[in-house]
Amino acid sequence: MPFNQPAPALDNQYGSDRVLRSYLARALPADLLRAIEPELHAMGELVGGELYRLQLADRLNEPVHTPWDAWGNRIDHIEVSPLWKKAERLAAEKGLIATAYERRNARHSRVHQFALVHLFTPATDVYSCPLAMTDGAARALVASGNSALIERAVSHLTSRDQSLFWTSGQWMTESTGGSDVGLTETIARRDGAQWRLYGRKWFTSAATSQMALTLARPEGNPAGGKGLALFYVETRNASGQLDHILVHRLKDKFGTRKVPTAELTLDGTPAIAVAGEADGVRNISPMLTITRTWNSVSAVSYMRRGLALARDYAAKRVAFGAPLAGKPLHVDTLAGLQAEYEAGFHLAFFVVELLGRDESGALDAAGKDLLRLLTPVAKLMTGKQSVSVLSEVLESFGGAGYIEDTGLPSLLRDAQVFSIWEGTTNVLSLDVLRALQSGSALAALQVETETLASGVRDMLLLECMKQAQAGLLHAQHWIEKAAGDALEAGARRFSLTLGRSFSLLLLCRHAQWSLDHEHDRRALYAAQRFSRNTVDVIALEDNKASMTLANDVEP
Numbered sequence: 038m039p040f041n042q043p044a045p046a047l048d049n050q051y052g053s054d055r056v057l058r059s060y061l062a063r064a065l066p067a068d069l070l071r072a073i074e075p076e077l078h079a080m081g082e083l084v085g086g087e088l089y090r091l092q093l094a095d096r097l098n099e100p101v102h103t104p105w106d107a108w109g110n111r112i113d114h115i116e117v118s119p120l121w122k123k124a125e126r127l128a129a130e131k132g133l134i135a136t137a138y139e140r141r142n143a144r145h146s147r148v149h150q151f152a153l154v155h156l157f158t159p160a161t162d163v164y165s166c167p168l169a170m171t172d173g174a175a176r177a178l179v180a181s182g183n184s185a186l187i188e189r190a191v192s193h194l195t196s197r198d199q200s201l202f203w204t205s206g207q208w209m210t211e212s213t214g215g216s217d218v219g220l221t222e223t224i225a226r227r228d229g230a231q232w233r234l235y236g237r238k239w240f241t242s243a244a245t246s247q248m249a250l251t252l253a254r255p256e257g258n259p260a261g262g263k264g265l266a267l268f269y270v271e272t273r274n275a276s277g278q279l280d281h282i283l284v285h286r287l288k289d290k291f292g293t294r295k296v297p298t299a300e301l302t303l304d305g306t307p308a309i310a311v312a313g314e315a316d317g318v319r320n321i322s323p324m325l326t327i328t329r330t331w332n333s334v335s336a337v338s339y340m341r342r343g344l345a346l347a348r349d350y351a352a353k354r355v356a357f358g359a360p361l362a363g364k365p366l367h368v369d370t371l372a373g374l375q376a377e378y379e380a381g382f383h384l385a386f387f388v389v390e391l392l393g394r395d396e397s398g399a400l401d402a403a404g405k406d407l408l409r410l411l412t413p414v415a416k417l418m419t420g421k422q423s424v425s426v427l428s429e430v431l432e433s434f435g436g437a438g439y440i441e442d443t444g445l446p447s448l449l450r451d452a453q454v455f456s457i458w459e460g461t462t463n464v465l466s467l468d469v470l471r472a473l474q475s476g477s478a479l480a481a482l483q484v485e486t487e488t489l490a491s492g493v494r495d496m497l498l499l500e501c502m503k504q505a506q507a508g509l510l511h512a513q514h515w516i517e518k519a520a521g522d523a524l525e526a527g528a529r530r531f532s533l534t535l536g537r538s539f540s541l542l543l544l545c546r547h548a549q550w551s552l553d554h555e556h557d558r559r560a561l562y563a564a565q566r567f568s569r570n571t572v573d574v575i576a577l578e579d580n581k582a583s584m585t586l587a588n589d590v591e592p
């Protein structure tokens with residue numbers, strides 16, 4: 038037999054995720070963790086075993102759109118992959134949405150839910166996309182106070198019974214713009230007590246969902262975001278056909294290829310106004326808080342999946358006389374990736390904790406400011422991290438990482454979307470500036486920083502912490518001075534510096550806890566390693582020079 042390189046394997050993905058387990062041991066009361074651990078172990082077993090095998094076997098299956106039946110009827114049937122069908126059933130049964138709404142664990146319910154999401158996401162080919170929007174729709178409907186719609190839809194969105202479970206789409210992007218939704222062209226016309234929508238939605242993922250929340254402009258309303266209203270749409274009529282909705286095609290995408298992302302025309306689609314006839318962008322914002330948090334946790338979970346595979350492979354693959362796991366430079370490369378994962382994890386789950394406290398009424402005004410500020414920060418930072426980490430993960434397999442039927446390349450292609458949808462890095466960086474406009478968010482961050490820092494005693498961690506605090510201080514000084522074009526041009530560097538500095542601080546806090554309670558130095562090593570990666574990226578670029586460079590012409 039010729040020599041074959043060993044394929045990477047996965048074990049129980051809860052059992053071997055030291056970062057998740059150690060975090061939960063610190064963040065949750067011991068009896069609560071004991072109560073939910075069997076569930077997490079079962080999920081870890083499922084995703085590392087049966088679902089991973091199914092994922093590899095299902096690799097070439099993609100959603101198929103059939104516009105017409107044999108007799109000329111318009112049917113717009115979308116057949117999703119077998120794994121997606123299984124994922125829908127599992128999502129309901131395992132309470133991927135329900136856990137957050139049942140609130141059995143009060144303020145810890147979101148941590149419980151997102152621990153499951155962290156395990157489930159990389160095993161189900163971005164089924165997290167419809168789930169994120171489902172969770173977001175439930176949250177937006179609850180926030181709207183529209184009791185009829187809450188009664189009609191939320192029990193479906195949060196059900197554990199697959200026969201009752203609904204997913205929801207979020208139809209915002211039109212060809213005029215996904216970031217600049219104020220340009221939305223879809224019109225809403227009154228039709229008795231309800232509305233009818235006319236327009237084209239350009240990116241609608243989860244095109245098989247039972248409902249969607251969407252934006253449209255009631256006739257006569259002014260241009261811009263304020264003139265839009267938030268609408269509730271049930272996609273099918275009583276006989277199960279799409280209700281005045283035409284599916285033109287599924288997008289031919291770089292990644293997330295299992296996600297059926299469609300271009301739709303709404304041609305008199307019946308709709309109900311969720312919360313009045315204007316302020317749609319404001320009314321959909323609770324949905325975005327949720328989908329962005331799903332995005333952060335999903336990005337982190339992809340890093341974890343890549344590292345789990347890379348680590349296993351490094352232990353098996355022999356080169357130059359020893360396993361890669363013994364080669365100092367390979368080890369050094371993986372250590373840098375692990376540090377990025379740990380930092381991103383702690384930031385994403387810090388936001389999850391704030392969200393859970395907010396929803397259970399346990400968050401004060403400063404906490405709400407922090408949640409508003411850190412939701413986009415975590416999304417933009419982890420989105421970028423996942424792309425660079427997974428690119429390096431692929432390289433860590435050498436040529437095999439570039440070969441489709443190893444299942445590895447799709448990790449990188451899927452991860453690329455985390456920095457695009459739900460707000461690109463730039464758009465979210467500008468959102469971070471908006472979050473600071475109240476004036477109190479930076480003060481809240483400063484108070485939180487001092488609280489976190491006060492518990493750190495280890496000398497090595499104190500060094501790392503100094504760097505985190507210096508990064509935050511630099512960001513604060515910069516924002517106090519920057520104005521006009523310089524402020525906008527620097528928004529991404531500012532936001533990344535906030536994110537990277539604050540996540541280093543969170544890492545230090547956790548590392549101290551881990552030293553004290555687990556006598557484990559690995560989180561400390563992650564903090565040290567992360568602090569050697571660039572934390573403070575603020576620099577003042579000359580805007581005129583950037584204009585010249587970007588456009589490659591002399592002004």
Ligand SMILES: Cc1cc2nc3c(=O)[nH]c(=O)nc-3n(C[C@H](O)[C@H](O)[C@H](O)COP(=O)(O)OP(=O)(O)OC[C@H]3O[C@@H](n4cnc5c(N)ncnc54)[C@H](O)[C@@H]3O)c2cc1C
Pocket residue numbers: 206207208209210213214215216217240241242243290293298454457458459460461462463464467
């Ligand atoms: C796979 C996939 C699935 C999707 N699913 C959905 C869905 O289900 N529902 C939905 O509503 N949307 C969906 N989208 C759309 C997605 O949310 C948008 O593509 C995204 O928000 C960006 O909008 P855009 O494409 O209009 O890009 P643009 O807004 O045109 O952005 C182009 C570039 O300009 C930058 N930019 C824009 N404005 C500024 C500014 N003011 N300053 C600096 N830079 C700026 C952006 O960062 C970006 O790099 C999906 C997209 C993808 C790729």
